[in-house]
Each structure stands twice: as C-alpha cells, then as structure tokens.
Amino acid sequence: MRRYVRYEPFDIYCFEASEWIHPTHNHTYFEIIFIREGSGWHMLNGNTLPYRKGDIFLLGPEDYHHFNIEVSTTFAFIRFTESFVKAPGIPKHKHWQQVIDSLYTSGYQSNGSIVQCEEEKMVLDNLLTVLIYEYRNKHNEAYEVIMESLMKALSSILARNLIRQTNFADRKLHPAPLVDRLLIYIRQNISNPEKLKLECLSEAFNYAPTYLSTYFKKQVGDSLQQYIVKYKLSLVANALQNSDKTISSISFEYGFTDESHLSKIFRKYYGCSPGSFRKDKAF
DSSP, rough: OOOOOSSSSSSEEEEEEESSOOOSSSEESSEEEEEEEEEEEETTTTTTEOOOOTTTEEEEEEEOEEEEEEEEEEEEEEEHHHHHOEEEEEEEOOOHHHHHHHHHHSSSSSSOOOOOOOHHHHHHHHHHHHHHHHTTTSSSSSSHHHHHHHHHHHHHHHHHHHHTTTTTTTTOOOOOHHHHHHHHHHTTTOGGGGGGGGHHHHHHTTTTTHHHHHHHHHSSSHHHHHHHHHHHHHHHHHHHHOOOOHHHHHHHHHHSSHHHHHHHHHHHHHSSOHHHHHHTTTO
C-alpha cells in the first residue's frame, strides 16, 4: 500500500473532483476531510461509508482510504502533525487525553461522518472558511495566533463529537505500528539530535540498527537520516516564513551547530540561504 509522506507541519488542500485519482493509501500525518459539496462513498479501513455535503472525517496515520465519487465533490483537507492536537491551551475536558491517546494508538473507526449534528456541521464549515482565508493570507498580522485559535476550536469540537460516539469510550487501544511510533518519536525529539541518533533509536525501540534502517526506508521511502533532515528543515522553513525569530535562534532551536551549519544544509535542499528564503516568502 502506498504511504503519503509530508514534512510540513500544517497545510490546507482544497479541490473539486468528479473522479478520485489517488490509490488506496495511508499517511505519516493526520487529516481532517471536509465534504463541502457532492456525494459518494468513502472506502475507509476496509469499510464502505456513504458521504454527502457537510460530512467530516478524521484520519490518523494508520488509516487507509480512497473515495468513490458519485456526484462531483468539493473536498477540503486539513493535514497536520500531532503538535496541533497536543498544543498547550486546548481545553482540558476530562476525556480530552483519552481522545488524544486514541488518535495516536489506533486507527479511527466510525459509522460515517465524525459529526452527525447538522448545526455543528455548519459551525465547523464556518470555522473552515475562516481557516482557509487566514491560510491563504498568512502574511497578515496575527496570522499565527488566529490559526492556532481556530485549530484549537475545531479540534475541540471534533473531540466533543468523538466522545459522544457510543463506541468511543469503550474502544480498545491497540499499539500503533512501529513506523508510526518511530515517526511520532522523531517529531517529539526533533530538537534533540542526540535522541535521533541511530544507536539511540535502536535502544529506544529495542531493534537492531540495521533492521530499523531497512524497515524505515521500506515504509517511508526515505532513509531515517533523510527523513529527519527533511522534516527538520520543513520546520525551519515554516519558522522563517511565519515568525520573527532570528536565523541564529532557529538554528539553535532545531539542533544545528550554528547559523552557518543550518545555512549549508538548507541551501542543499532549498537552493538558497535561509535569509534569501525568508525575503522571497515575504513578498
């Protein structure tokens, strides 16, 4: 099965389609899928689920899916890493940690759309409209604050709907596949180079270094080192584009020796220096 890999921590992808062109696949990230128009069938984890306008699906890295479109459909995909759902400040409902733990340890199971209430579907679609506007105008003032607040609100409403599902509270949690645990570990320790050394990974997961390297390459398509560098640089690029942090502080934050070290690696992958990248994205 094909696994889609993204290194950016967050993006929104909107499109209309009368035919689904992607094979059955899973991801290295989370997806919230909004059906804004159209109808058809969502083939999710071997289940055939009808979809229509207003439906919302939440998929984790373990979930595999594709769509069979009957009526031309407008999709909006919010794709993000676990840092968004674990962000400080999300309301700490007594069941919130259960929601987060479940998202990280087992595939999402549902009888269909995660949201059944038509009123809440409208609220979420309104939030999505504002989210898309802000994402497309990310150079506006207070972009980061607004986006973070919108994602927290959206995540909290989805969590509330998960809690309402009768089968959610009694779900048995199953260990995530090794590749997903590796990806989560890497993201959680991306600023700590020592913990990302192969020897440390081998000790943390109790597998031989050679096996881990071969397994990861087969599952993700990049070597462990390539994935770590690409993911780290995507966070650097995001910080350059969406924050006022100095290049020196960004270098330190993501475990580079110094600004020169970051610049050398960044230029290799992006074809320009961090400073030039920041200037280009400012216009």
